[in-house]
Amino acid sequence: MKTQILARQERDAREAVFPDLRNVGILARALILYLAMVLGHALAISTKPYDLIINIAVVLAGGLPAAALVGAAWALFSPWLRRLAYWQAAGLLIALTAAVAAWGARLTDAPPWRAVPLALLGLAAILIYFHTLGRALSPAVTEARLQALQARIRPHFLFNSINGVLGVLRADPKRAETALEDMADLFRVLMLENRDLQPLADEIALTRQYLNLEKMRLGDRLNVVWKLDKMPPDAVVPPLVLQPIAENAVYHGIEPTQSAGVIEIEVAQLRNEITITVRNPFLERAGAHHGGNKMAMSNIRERLALHFDAEARMSSGPRDGRYQVQLVLPYVAMTKTTDTRSLV
Amino acid sequence: MTNMAASTRPKRIIIADDEPPARRRLFDLLDELQPAFPHVVVAEVDNGRAALLAAQQGADVILLDINMPEMDGLEAARHLLKMDNAPSVIFITAYEQHALAAFEVHAVDYLLKPVRRERLLAALQRVTPLTAPQLEALPRGARRYLSISERGRLLLVPSDDVIFFRAEQKYITVVTAEKEYLLEDSLTRIDEEFGGRFLRIHRNCLARADLIETFERDADADGEAQWIVTLRGRPERLPVSRRQHAQVRSLAKRVRE
Numbered sequence: 001m002k003t004q005i006l007a008r009q010e011r012d013a014r015e016a017v018f019p020d021l022r023n024v025g026i027l028a029r030a031l032i033l034y035l036a037m038v039l040g041h042a043l044a045i046s047t048k049p050y051d052l053i054i055n056i057a058v059v060l061a062g063g064l065p066a067a068a069l070v071g072a073a074w075a076l077f078s079p080w081l082r083r084l085a086y087w088q089a090a091g092l093l094i095a096l097t098a099a100v101a102a103w104g105a106r107l108t109d110a111p112p113w114r115a116v117p118l119a120l121l122g123l124a125a126i127l128i129y130f131h132t133l134g135r136a137l138s139p140a141v142t143e144a145r146l147q148a149l150q151a152r153i154r155p156h157f158l159f160n161s162i163n164g165v166l167g168v169l170r171a172d173p174k175r176a177e178t179a180l181e182d183m184a185d186l187f188r189v190l191m192l193e194n195r196d197l198q199p200l201a202d203e204i205a206l207t208r209q210y211l212n213l214e215k216m217r218l219g220d221r222l223n224v225v226w227k228l229d230k231m232p233p234d235a236v237v238p239p240l241v242l243q244p245i246a247e248n249a250v251y252h253g254i255e256p257t258q259s260a261g262v263i264e265i266e267v268a269q270l271r272n273e274i275t276i277t278v279r280n281p282f283l284e285r286a287g288a289h290h291g292g293n294k295m296a297m298s299n300i301r302e303r304l305a306l307h308f309d310a311e312a313r314m315s316s317g318p319r320d321g322r323y324q325v326q327l328v329l330p331y332v333a334m335t336k337t338t339d340t341r342s343l344v
Numbered sequence: 345m346t347n348m349a350a351s352t353r354p355k356r357i358i359i360a361d362d363e364p365p366a367r368r369r370l371f372d373l374l375d376e377l378q379p380a381f382p383h384v385v386v387a388e389v390d391n392g393r394a395a396l397l398a399a400q401q402g403a404d405v406i407l408l409d410i411n412m413p414e415m416d417g418l419e420a421a422r423h424l425l426k427m428d429n430a431p432s433v434i435f436i437t438a439y440e441q442h443a444l445a446a447f448e449v450h451a452v453d454y455l456l457k458p459v460r461r462e463r464l465l466a467a468l469q470r471v472t473p474l475t476a477p478q479l480e481a482l483p484r485g486a487r488r489y490l491s492i493s494e495r496g497r498l499l500l501v502p503s504d505d506v507i508f509f510r511a512e513q514k515y516i517t518v519v520t521a522e523k524e525y526l527l528e529d530s531l532t533r534i535d536e537e538f539g540g541r542f543l544r545i546h547r548n549c550l551a552r553a554d555l556i557e558t559f560e561r562d563a564d565a566d567g568e569a570q571w572i573v574t575l576r577g578r579p580e581r582l583p584v585s586r587r588q589h590a591q592v593r594s595l596a597k598r599v600r601e
Contacts, residue, residue, distance in 0.1 A: 162458050163366050163369060163458040163459075164366065165365075166369050167364070167367070168365045170372055217363045218363065255411075256413050257414075258390065
């Protein structure tokens with residue numbers, strides 16, 4: 001099973017995805033790389049310190065319009081480029097860059113034998129950087145996913161749930177049946193190695209099933225309030241963004257105390273963003289109960305970064321006497337052509 | 345009570361688990377074991393504190409879940425040791441990899457969830473009272489309660505309520521906002537257990553660090569200068585020993601800032 005997953009993920013890793021220049025994080029990286037190359041070029045052709053400033057201005061004056069033009073085209077056609085094979089997209093971009101550089105050279109009377117190779121070298125550096133980044137991330141992701149997989153199935157939860165099912169089996173066979181079905185669904189998703197975005201509604205349903213299982217064990221101590229009236233019906237999110245947070249809320253906010261507690265889960269759309277907020281009772285004395293929390297949280301953070309780079313945020317901490325975890329993700333609507341793959 | 349009587353009378357069992365289905369499961373299993381192990385379930389409780397109260401009414405065996413709110417199973421077992429005629433303990437746990445190793449080494453009986461009928465019967469049939477050394481060896485955190493024997497009864501004082509401990513010859517006086525209690529223990533052990541929350545201000549005194557209000561110079565009965573602290577809401581002026589002086593001063597300074 002494990003080797004099978006690894007083999008499949010390695011194959012995935014080799015099929016490079018063309019970088020999405022519409023993403024703020026990717027754009028920022030490309031821009032920084034471009035400016036670094038400008039600086040390098042200016043340094044190489046300068047002989048005195050004050051030449052450097054002038055040379056930076058000269059290099060930017062020559063190269064920036066062309067770079068901006070290619071960048072704009074790349075961002076504009078990004079969804080379309082990403083549907084092509086990597087080499088096709090790269091080829092198109094290389095041809096465009098060569099054409100823009102040659103045309104620019106003609107307009108400014110610059111020697112094209114210099115302008116075209118320089119522009120192509122710059123583009124190559126950027127493409128190779130993102131290609132390497134994608135490769136570097138993929139095996140790490142595989143590793144992290146596998147680790148996370150093992151950590152996610154909290155043994156404590158598994159055995160307690162089985163014990164719970166056995167406990168209600170005789171008195172309430174229907175309930176035991178539902179509980180086993182919920183467990184099967186939950187573990188199916190937990191064992192999934194698919195990294196693509198999934199409908200938010202599925203994630204909500206899964207979290208409900210998880211909370212039903214916990215409710216069976218914890219009875220009246222666990223109360224859940226859902227606030228979903230501002231939830232976009234067609235949004236897609238990375239799998240398992242909400243369930244682990246709900247699990248933490250139960251583990252830290254409900255299990256350690258005898259009194260009844262409320263977990264609030266709120267999903268709302270605000271302009272182009274989706275906010276997922278989970279609040280649970282904040283128990284200061286539960287100190288000894290901690291651990292495992294950071295693992296789950298950093299796992300979610302890592303996966304969010306993979307899908308959305310700098311466009312997703314996560315925060316957590318005590319707030320108004322309760323403990324709050326909040327995710328902010330870009331709103332991606334589910335359409336036939338929605339690109340649900342990672343960014344690079 | 346003779347041995348004869350004890351072996352013929354059905355055993356009194358307490359079930360302690362915070363999850364209703366888990367209690368239900370134990371109850372069902374015990375019911376099936378009735379012919380092999382005559383017993384009566386005298387109480388079903390959902391935390392360690394309630395288990396102790398039930399045990400005071402008399403019981404032979406307690407099936408004690410380890411992970412429980414309010415007071416966990418391991419702490420409840422520690423308090424049980426102070427009772428006369430304490431019931432024998434069988435721990436129950438879902439998964440505690442590290443704890444289990446310690447259990448095995450010290451032959452403390454435990455069952456894993458989900459509990460099997462045959463294992464439960466075997467455990468019930470060979471159960472023996474826990475000993476203090478066995479419990480000492482198990483992993484554990486700071487107690488949530490201090491147990492105090494008062495006229496043969498077990499009193500539980502939340503450790504959060506304690507303002508200071510003062511050693512007096514054989515006993516330790518435990519001072520809370522409402523009452524004072526006498527405890528048989530050693531200040532050194534308490535210091536180790538609650539390290540950080542209580543500050544050693546004198547060879548014979550541990551005070552709640554976050555309640556220190558003033559730290560000042562005073563003269564003792566013989567007119568000799570000494571340092572004292574006062575604690576929020578308490579009239580006592582507690583002397584600070586020369587050895588602890590530097591530590592208390594730095595903490596008092598931090599609190600003031």
